[in-house]
Amino acid sequence: MLELDFNQHIQAIAYQIPKKGNDFNGDSFYMKVMDDYFICVVADGLGSGEYAYYSSNAIRQEVKNNYDKEVDVLIDSCNQVLKDKRGATLSILKVNFLQKTFTYSSVGNIQFVLSCPSGRFIYPLPVLGYLSGKPQKYRCETFSYEKGSKFILHTDGIAIPGIKSLVSSASSVEEISNHLEDYTKTGKDDLTYIVGQLF
Template identity: 55%
Template sequence: MIDIESNSHVHALAFQLQKLGKSLCGDSFTMVTTDEYFMCALSDGLGSGELANESSEAISQIVNEYHHEDIASLMQRGNEVLKNKRGATVSLFKVDFNKKQFTYSSVGNVKFVLYSPSGKFIYPLPVLGYMSGKPQTYRVHTYPYEKGSKFILYTDGLQVPGVKSILRDFQTIEDISEHLEIYTHTRYDDLTYIVGQLL
């Protein structure tokens, strides 16, 4: 499945495949774009199938409803909604177009990398573990960004070597996605990625 979100400030593309043999994907994502900001969430429910989907989809629903709130509040809401569910690893990414900065927070193994035209890479380290409604520590990182910066968020179903060089060497989001296609064939796990460029 491919979903595209775009305006004059951001161009982003999401791709998703469920684990081979499963009818539901245990990963969920959402992207919301306004004139002021771009918000996206990527979550990986523990395990696979229906219960994993229930957990990850709960995160997407929270972000769709409260995307106007800051990242710290959304992480708290996300953790609370996972009470009595299997749990999920979660990454939230919000770009403020007016301030030319982005905020990021993550618990678990969803990976994030941003590449700036000046050659700088940003990849904040996540908090280990997963969210399940239990008391949780979050790290919220805020960075300035350069026009033209490219980013990727992806779950552990995408086993891709040299992701930094891919962001650096391919010019468009479509080129990056086309290159990643060869890493989507094994389907040993649910797989989701979001690639984008800040314009």
Template identity: 45%
Template sequence: MTILKDNHVHVLAHQTIKKGKSLCGDSYFFTSTDHYFICVLADGLGSGEYANEASMAVTDVIAKFHFESVEKLMDLCNEVMVKKRGAAVCVFKVDYNTKSIMYSCVGNIRFFLYSPSGRLTYPLPVTGYLSGRPQKYHTQNFSYEDNSKFLVFSDGFNIQGIKAMLKGYIPIRTIADTIIEKYKNTEDDSTFILGSLL
């Protein structure tokens, strides 16, 4: 399990590979600076080597240019898909100063944001995938409260009862362990990233 923790955010990520494959078709990257947290989850089409190549191209470009806007990052992700298999991609950036989240997603990756006041935000993803062809992105902006939690996962997971799981003051490690135990899956690559905004 990958872990990041600083004064602004606490994040856990967990990933499993499809049975019989040596490489995961999902890739992710996240980092936190003094001003923002950036996270990307990419699900390469299919599984195995070419899915891994596509999703890794996405995370590599985000790691290199994470200071850019979410719209610009989606453009860059799309550009690196030329002559690759394509990928579903979710990118979001948390601005610590304005307490806001810029979010964009193409494809079947789910994102949930739960605020302590009881509000659950779950934008509907745009269908399709990034393929290198020009396309429009739907970028959204959400505000968040201190101690909000977020959960993003690829379609290898079918997580139910998310609001009940995220509400209250359950440590995110406990929630992560619950997801791992309850939603074991070897039929597909599967990844979730769970975080708390402090």
């Protein structure tokens, strides 16, 4: 499944595919572009199959219903909706176009890297563990970005060698997505990625 979203400030492509043989994808994502900000979430339900989907989709729905909230509020409410579910890892990215900043928070093994045209890389480290409705520490960090910066956000279902080189050298999000296609064919796990460029 491929989804494209854009305005004059951002172009983003999301792609996901379930583990080979599974009807349900244990990963979920949501992204929304507004005039002054962009928000996206990627969630990876523990394990795979139907119950992993229920966990990750609960996060997707929570962000979809409350996309205007701040990242720290969202990640806490996402944790709450996972009570009595299997659990999930997640990353939330919210970009403020007017301030040229983004806020990022992650729990678990979802990876994020942003490359600025100046050669600066931003690679926030996630908090270890996963969300399950139990008390959890979070870390929300805000960074500035440069016009033309590109990013990749992805679950552990796709291994991307040389990710920093790819995100800095590719000329467009389409080129990055085309390059990633070779790494989406193993079928060993659910996978999701979002690639974007900020203008």
